[in-house]
Structure formats: structure tokens, C-alpha cells
Amino acid sequence: MTPIIPEDIVTLATDMFPRIITSIVLLLILIGLSYWQRIEMEKLFLISFTRGLIQIILMATILIVIFELQNLWILYIILLFMCSFAAITAKRRFPYPNIFQIELFSITVGSISVMTFVMIVEIIPTEGTYIIPMGGMVIANVMVMTTIVLERIVADVKKSKGIIEAALALGDTPWNAVRSITRDSFRAGLLPSTNRVAVLGIVTIPGLMSGMIIGGINPIEAAIYQVIIFLMILVGGFIGELIIGFFFIKELFTTEDQLRLALIN
């Protein structure tokens, strides 16, 4: 898994040119589809991909240094930085009070707890080479899962506010009144990763496993690592979902068990 830093940038740029053009064409198709279907995500696609490209190029240049890190504290600080960045990205789509804190807490607890667990049981070595890419995968997926949960809760509460208030009017607790909504949102958050597990090895050959095999690791060992990664994603994601669900539902209701309609409208 030794990264390659090419010495000749000009040669690299020449080699990369067709790939860059292909990327731009694919991005334009994506933007075109969005424009055609009026889903108003063109700007988001453009900004996200430009930002992502810059970030990953910057990351590539410092990857060797990070991969050689063995100091656990520094590795944790890097993971926390990644969680914060994920939380900032996730909160942009939700204009609700305290959403950054809620996102940060859920992503951090979900990801770091599961990372810590696999380190404690010595499933993965406490080296940057393992912790950073695995942590990145877990954090990114937990962010996506918590975002799906939030989106689903907001949409379903808007749609079902009459039923929610009917339950409250009978004396029910907010938690019970939205129980089916939170349950559905957790399921929705878990489904994409679960589907990916279901087609693992047949439809998808994940990057981490491929990289490990190319790097010389036994394919069976690489496959087991990949399964562990998916389990880490699902466990960490589920923990993140529970946390974000809990805190967001708390925000949605007053201390008098009243639905804050103004918040979701």
C-alpha cells in the first residue's frame, strides 16, 4: 500500500489529461441531468467535486507522512478533524439550531467508538496506514447515514404532523408519537450500506480490498478486512443514527411536548 508520488509532474499531467477530461465530461453529464430534471443540484455538484478534487490532491501530497504516523494521539486528532469536516459538510443542508453540534457528536461517537473497539481488540494495527483510510471510510459513511436519517425525519414529520399531533393530543410522548418515523429513518440510513454488503464480491469489489491485494496481502485476509470494514460502517453508522435521531427529535419538540412546527416549516 505504498503510495506513488511521481517525480515528473509534467509527465503526470500528460498521462492524467484523458482522465481529467473524462471526469469533466462525467461531471457535465451529472449537471446536465440535474438541470434537465430540475432537481437544482447543479451548483452543489460543481462545488462538491471541485472541493473534493482539491482536498484529495492535497491529501495525496501528505499521505506518506500521515501513513507513517504511529502516535495514537495524533491519529485521533486527525480522525477528529475528519469528523469535524464531515459535520460541517453535513450541517450545510439542514438549517436547524444546534445541527452542527448534533452532527459532530453523532459522527464522532459513531465512528470513533467503532474504530477504538477494533484497535482495542487488535483487529487493525494502530498505524496511520490502517487507521486513516479505514477511519475515513467509516466517517464518510456515518456522515451519509446520519444525513439520510435527518432528511427522512424532517420529510416524514412534515408529512405526518397531523398524526403526530393527534398522538400528542391523546397524551402520548413525543418519542412514541414519532417512533415509526425514527424507525423508518434508521432503516433508510442503513439500507444503502446493507445492500452493498449483500452484493459484496459479486457486484462490488471494494477499493480497500483491491488495494490490499495489489499491495501484496493475502486475498482472503483482505476480504476479511473488507467485511470488518462494512461491519464497522454499519455499527458506527447505526450508533450515529441513534444519536442524531435522539438529539434531533429533542430539538423538534419543546419541553411541553409541543411540535415546533416553525422549525420544520
Next chain:
Amino acid sequence: MSNTFNEPECPFCLRNIFYQINSKRILTDINIRIERSGITGIVGPSGSGKSTLLRLLNKLVSPSEGRILLEGQDYNTIPVRELRKRIGLVQQRPYLFPGTVRYNLQYGPKIWEVTHSEETLVDLLTRVALQKEFLDRDVDGLSGGEQQRVSLARSLANKPSVLLLDEPTSSLDIVSEEIIENTVKDLARDGTKIIIVTHSLEQTRRLTDHLLFLKEGRLIETVPTASFFEKYNEEEIRGFFKAKTKEDSL
């Protein structure tokens, strides 16, 4: 009904109630004393704050200013869930929970860890003129009128001492309207306090004992129904119910 307060004896009183949302004033300085018994109608043009007033009474929203007293006790000192059990609300639309009629009728009591017997459930259905066969029917298959009757029975399952009804018959056929009105009259006769929002002049005449008139969020008249129909002529009465123009809207 009067606007005077003797707090310890106040059956159901609103005192200097203001309610606003996003700087928009919905209710302004409402002072009402509602007696223990009978059917009180809240009437007024669309947008006058009638439904908001009911939501305040069920504590689905809280006033921006002012106090509400129930049996002399400040609303804020009564645990909100207990309060909602005592003061039932039937919304304009039925909003039934997905599942059977039985599930809906058991929903309220189960919150309080009570399971009604089959006999009680059948009795609840009988009160809204539905047969016991309805118990295991899915609510999705019911007509609008049947759904609203189940919604009323669902509120009654909690045995509320006060029942709030927000235009419960506004989208129903004549038969369902009559059934609900009869149920409401029976409840009032049995001692349940009824507060109903209506925009129907005829329903007001048929059903209510006392009237509260709201206009642009202000209480403009509190009067026994009989006196109201004696005091005002037909044109003035229609004026009370007349829908506001857009410019008047809050």
C-alpha cells in the same frame, strides 16, 4: 359565562391571553370564563384564531402571554400529558393511526397502561353509531364520515372531562354530521364539557348553549346562544360568520 375571575373557582378560564408566531399576532388579549357544563361554541370568520384557541386549550401550543386556569389550577402546574388526557381534542381531519379501528381506540388508554375490554370498545363505537364489526376493520377502508367518528371515539376512550372539537363535521355528509352532533349532545348531557369550533350558523343554533365570537384574534362577544339569536337580526348574525377578505387576513 363572564369575563370575571375568581381564581380558585375558575372552571376554565383564559386570562389576558396573547399568542403570536413569527411576530404575527394570532390572538390578542383573550379573557374568557367558560362554565363547567354545556356546549360552548367558538365562532368567527376564517383566520380569526378559533383553531389556535383550541390548540392552546389542549396545550399543543402555549400562549405568548397570559394564563389559563383549569378548576382554578394554572395550566403550567399541570403535567402536560395528564392535561391532554383530561382535555381531549378532535381535529378537523381525523388523522387516524395506521392499523385497525381497535388499535386506534386502544391507543390513548395504552399510553396510561389501561386496556379497555371488548365491551368498552363496542360501547365507544356505539356512541358514534358504528357497529362492533368495525373494530377489526382497517382505517384505510373507512369513509370520511366513519373515520371522523372513529377519531371522536378515540378521544372518548381517554374519558376526557373536557372535549375540544375543531370543526369536526366541516367535510362530512349530513348523516355523519347528525350522528356526531347527537354524540356530542349525549356527551354534554352526561357531564362532559364540550367546546366546539364551528363556522356553521345552523350547527351553532342546533348544538351550542354559549357562544364566543372571535374576530381578527380578538374576543368580541360572549353570549348565551338563545340570547344571541334574540339580540341580533339575521343580517347582523351573518356578519359575525362572514369570511374575511384577503386584506383582513392575519
